[in-house]
Amino acid sequence: MSDKTVKLIASDLLDFDPENPRFPRTVNEGPIDKLIERMAREERIIELMESIGQQGYFPGEPLVAVKNGERYIVAEGNRRLAAIKLLNGQLPIPPRLKSLQDAKEQAKEHPSSIPCLVFDEHAEVLHYLGYRHITGVKAWKPLAKARYLNRLRQQPMYSLLSQDELLVALAREIGSKPYYVGQMLTSLAVLEYASDRDFFGIQRIDPERLDFTVLSTALSYENIWEFVGLANRKDIDAPALLEKEAGELFTWLYAQREDNDNKPVVRESRELDKLAKVVASPDALAELREGQDLDSAFRLTAGPSEALDQALNDANKALQEVFKLLGKYLHPSISHQSAADDVADLARSIRNLIRDRREDAR
Known part of the structure; x- marks a missing residue:
């Protein structure tokens, strides 16, 4: 990389990376307004527009580009490229992004050329990106x-x-x-x-x-x-x-x-x-597919009998906690009584069902 030099390139000759690793394929290959909206929403492009628009482009941070015929693909610095293209009117600003339009109108600087570190081959620039973003500090x-x-x-x-x-x-x-x-x-x-x-x-x-x-x-x-x-x-x-x-x-x-x-x-x-x-577990998987409840399905991973043991133990612990609370709270409401009636009815149904099935199995 030592033989690479920084060149000043017109911004209208610079294209976004169609395989930008930071964006999904639907964004990279989709309409340009969707890309701009994504950058505005998640990449803080408004701050770049305001900074560059007031101070100009800092030449100490060149974009990284690779030759593509008579044009160049920007492999590093797509946010900065977007900010400059929006400032100088090479990209349309989506109507709903009024803050970007305000930044453009208030800008004193509208750079038309950008310093770029240019690579001849994609393989070269990929190695550079790996050094910078995989093993490096960014x-x-x-x-x-x-x-x-x-x-x-x-x-x-x-x-x-x-x-x-x-x-x-x-x-x-x-x-x-x-x-x-x-x-x-x-x-x-x-x-x-x-x-x-x-x-x-x-x-x-x-x-x-x-x-x-x-x-x-x-x-x-x-x-x-x-x-x-x-x-x-x-x-x-x-x-x-x-x-x-x-x-x-x-x-x-x-x-x-x-x-x-x-x-x-x-x-x-x-x-x-x-x-x-x-x-x-076939039993647990069937339960998850039917009920979409991971905890209920997980109980069946040890087998139905063990799952029933665990569920009854959990219910018993919960009812013991209710009993303790009643010792501290002396004025239960009518809704509390109604809920307790429901619990009692369900408990009787569970007991009767277990008893009936045990008798059927004899």
Whole structure:
């Protein structure tokens, strides 16, 4: 990289990276106004517009670009490029983003040329990005790292390697372990499989806000990766994914439920251990599919008899707590009495059902 020089390039010759690791494919390949809206919402582009508009562009932070015929693709600095293109009118400002229009109108500076560190080949710039964002101080989030690894593995230098050799080479590139690289690429393959199917039509799921770490952690459990049809957790092309089961996994991990405080079935990552046990048990899996309640399904992982023991013990403890509270609270209301009547009726029904089934079994 020492022989690279910074060049001043007209902003209208600079294009956004169509494979930006920080954005999903739907944003990179979609309409430009959607990209701008995403940057305005999550990338604080308004602050860049205000800063550049008042102070001009700081030449000590060149963009990183790669030649693309007579034009250039910006591999590093797409937010800054967007801010400049919005300031000088090369990009239309979506009408609903009035704050961007205000920043443009108040700007004193409208840079038309930008300093760029130019690379000749994509492979060169990928190595630079890896140094900067994987092993360097400006680390990307896990999903961006996975997209970067996927882009890197498609370079010709890796085309003749076996999968094991590929994972070793990529791990060496980013200073990590082969199993980690394999797990990241496999999780990305599953995510893209879901994206290609519009996330299976699942309601109340926001594709742009999915926590990739939850998915990659889930797929580190053997029971879960087997459940969705993966050969192992390094099945980086995932050719045999099961659509129904993959859809169920995304529902349990990400679909918000109104009856669960707008949280999914798996409310936090530490519950993935429960999910792994549930999908390995036919009885527990059937219960989860029917009731969408992880705790109820998990009780069945030890078997129906043990689940009944646990449920009765839990009910007994809860009623003991009620009894203690009554010793402190001397004025129960009519609603308390009604609730107690319901509990008594249900307890009698449970007792009678258990008694009847025991007699039938004699």
